[in-house]
Every structure is written in structure tokens, then in C-alpha cells.
Amino acid sequence: MKFSQTFLGKHCPSSLLTGFRLLLRPSQRRRFVREKHIRRNQDALIGEQYDSKGRNVVVYIVDGADWITGKEKISGGLISIASMFEEAKKLPELSSYQVIMVTLDSTPLILRHTEFENDITVFRLSQVFSYFKQVQHLIINVPELLVTELPAELRRAGKKRLSAIDKLHVNIVNQNNQKMPAPEAVDELKRLVPQVTMCIGHKRSCTEEVARAYRIPLHYLSTRCSPEYYRRRAFGDKMDLLTASKDEHPMKASILAELQKRLPALQIQVIRNLTYGQYKATIEQAKWLVTFGEGLDWYFLETVFSGGISFAVYTDEFFPDEYKQLPTVFDSYEQMQRDLPGMLERLNNPEVYNECQSTLFNFLKKHHRYDEYAEKIRAFYRGNYDFNF
Numbered sequence: 001m002k003f004s005q006t007f008l009g010k011h012c013p014s015s016l017l018t019g020f021r022l023l024l025r026p027s028q029r030r031r032f033v034r035e036k037h038i039r040r041n042q043d044a045l046i047g048e049q050y051d052s053k054g055r056n057v058v059v060y061i062v063d064g065a066d067w068i069t070g071k072e073k074i075s076g077g078l079i080s081i082a083s084m085f086e087e088a089k090k091l092p093e094l095s096s097y098q099v100i101m102v103t104l105d106s107t108p109l110i111l112r113h114t115e116f117e118n119d120i121t122v123f124r125l126s127q128v129f130s131y132f133k134q135v136q137h138l139i140i141n142v143p144e145l146l147v148t149e150l151p152a153e154l155r156r157a158g159k160k161r162l163s164a165i166d167k168l169h170v171n172i173v174n175q176n177n178q179k180m181p182a183p184e185a186v187d188e189l190k191r192l193v194p195q196v197t198m199c200i201g202h203k204r205s206c207t208e209e210v211a212r213a214y215r216i217p218l219h220y221l222s223t224r225c226s227p228e229y230y231r232r233r234a235f236g237d238k239m240d241l242l243t244a245s246k247d248e249h250p251m252k253a254s255i256l257a258e259l260q261k262r263l264p265a266l267q268i269q270v271i272r273n274l275t276y277g278q279y280k281a282t283i284e285q286a287k288w289l290v291t292f293g294e295g296l297d298w299y300f301l302e303t304v305f306s307g308g309i310s311f312a313v314y315t316d317e318f319f320p321d322e323y324k325q326l327p328t329v330f331d332s333y334e335q336m337q338r339d340l341p342g343m344l345e346r347l348n349n350p351e352v353y354n355e356c357q358s359t360l361f362n363f364l365k366k367h368h369r370y371d372e373y374a375e376k377i378r379a380f381y382r383g384n385y386d387f388n389f
Helices: 007-010 014-024 026-047 078-090 125-131 150-157 157-165 184-191 206-212 252-262 276-285 298-305 321-325 333-347 350-367 370-382
Strands: 054-059 098-103 122-124 137-143 169-175 195-200 218-220 239-244 267-270 284-291 309-313
Touching: 014 026, 026 125, 054 125, 078 137, 078 169, 078 298, 098 150, 098 218, 098 239, 098 284, 122 125, 122 157, 137 321, 137 350, 150 184, 184 195, 184 206, 195 206, 206 321, 239 252, 239 276, 252 267, 252 333, 252 370, 276 284, 276 298, 284 333, 298 309, 298 350, 309 333, 309 350, 333 350
Parallel strands: 054 098, 054 137, 098 122, 137 169, 169 195, 195 218, 239 267, 239 284, 284 309
Antiparallel strands: none
């Protein structure tokens, strides 16, 4: 049991608890020193980048740094939220709004994300309430992973401060329905905030049933993942390299082992400990990728848009029905283990490879278009949701 959960811990002043942690835990001391500098920079930069008299503000919340290392946690979800942030800043509908990215104060702080190319300064949510004293319309976009943490942060802002905002709107950015908390967690938000909505990144999960379950408006948002953001490399520029997503799966090790056994010359690399730039350079070089996660994820899409061939297992939760027709989408992991080695042998030929790659590319290009993505964001900020409740 944690000390904070004991009788003494519950009745010990928070300042004393903090002192004990700093004394006993080296990681806490490092975090204290690191965040002291981050807070100082955040307090200075918010005044340089934003007008404190602004009456309209859009907030995008991202997860904090790793508790031990203090490093950012790079993910497709983070890249997706960063793209939403950038698109929101360009919208005519938000010309009178200031758009800011923050972490929750309860998570380890970040000043800037360094694992992918961007110029976004990251602030603290508490700064939004203390700095924008005249804000009247506040839209807070929170990822599904942090929904249960947000009510406590809002309470810390104070009922008086929240009630002074004419229009307070929290939008849940649901990028993985498996990680979305139960409706009860959303009910807690609704007790604090007059307007709660949800945007969903997977079309398959954006249904009237989900809207009814959570009793909030729902909007399909997709992701900014389309061909114009990638370099499509030709077969001759590729290595016989298979990359694999870092996701864990019970059959992952056996599938990769079977591939290595059947194709000893094949290079296999699990994607981990890479910056986003290094990752993109790797998939540009690789002919193949296997995703062990959602299936219809950034790994799958980005590999194809980079000229590669990606493989996945179909799941009802993430794939629309029409994706079943793709030649590299399997019915099960058992089928993948059985058939994938032979498929790689057959596809490792320029003519056959190009035919399969073009099939995937043209299909995904049709279903993942930047203009549609941008229009879905505009529709959301106009209040034109796919499902109202």
C-alpha cells in the first residue's frame, strides 16, 4: 500500500508529503528540478505567445512526460492531436480564438515535444484559467486516456472560476474506443461542464448506439494521415526489411520467429526507441510492415503511403467492412502466421510488389483524404455533429 493511502498519509499535509517524496525518491528530486525550469519558461512564454484579454480559447490536452525519465511519450495519438491543433489554428471559424496546447498539472510537465517536427509550446491547464481572465468561450479537447483525470483538474480551478465562463465545452478525443472510459466517467464531467461532446477517430466506432450510451453528441473526425505528407518510395529504393509495431500480442513472437525461420535473409525490426523522424525514415526504407495493434492504425497507413506493403488482422471495432477486401488484411493471427511467409516470398518481385502496393495505395488514398479531414474539423467547430443527443 502506498504511504498516501495509509491513515497517516491521508492526514499528512500535502506539503509534508511532497517533502518526504523529495527526500526519499531520487526520481522525484530530478522531476522537481526539471519542472522548476519548465514552469518558469511556461510562465514567461504564455505572455509572449497569447493575449491575456482573449475571450475565446481552444485548448488541446496531451499526456505528460514519463514519470521516471521526464521524456515525452511519442504515439500516433499525440501526432494526431498535434495535427488537430495545427488545423484548428488555420480555421476561419476560429479566427477570433486562441489555440493552446497543455498538459494536466497532475502529470509530469513538458515544454516542447522534441520527437517530431513542430513549433508548439506546451503549457499547463491551470495557466488557462489563471492567464485568460476574460475568457467567455472555452473549448477543452481531452484525449480519452485523460478523461477520468480532468474533473479533478477542473475542480482545482474552482466553481467560481468555471461559472464565470459563459460557454464551457469539453470535447473528448476518442482515438481508441478500447481505451475510452465507461459512461460514468463522462457523467462526472457533465456534472461540472454544461456541454460535453465526443470526436471519434475510427469511423466504425462513431455510431448512434455509442452516442446513446454516453448521452452526448458524437462526431467522426478521422486523422490527418493522407498521401501528401509522405514520400512514396519505389521497390528499387527499398530494403528487404520488415518492420513491426511495438504493440504486444500473444502471437507476435511466434509470427516473427516463423518469418525469420522461413526467410533467413529478411531483416526484422520492431519499431521502438525512435523519434518520429527516424521512424518515418525507417518505413520509407522497409518493404513490409506488420501491425499487431488496432490494425487500421498509423503504422498500417503510413507504410502504404511511404511505398511499402503493410499487413494487419481485421477487427470489427476498427476496420470498416470494405477493408476486408484488401489482400494484406487477414481474418486472424493464425492465418497471418500460416500465410505471411509465403506472401512475402511471392510479393518480393517488382511487378507483383507494385501491383499489390498500388492496390493498397489507391484504396487508402480514396478513404483517407486531407480535404475530408479538414472539413470534418470545420464541421465540429461549427457545431454540425454526426449524431446529436
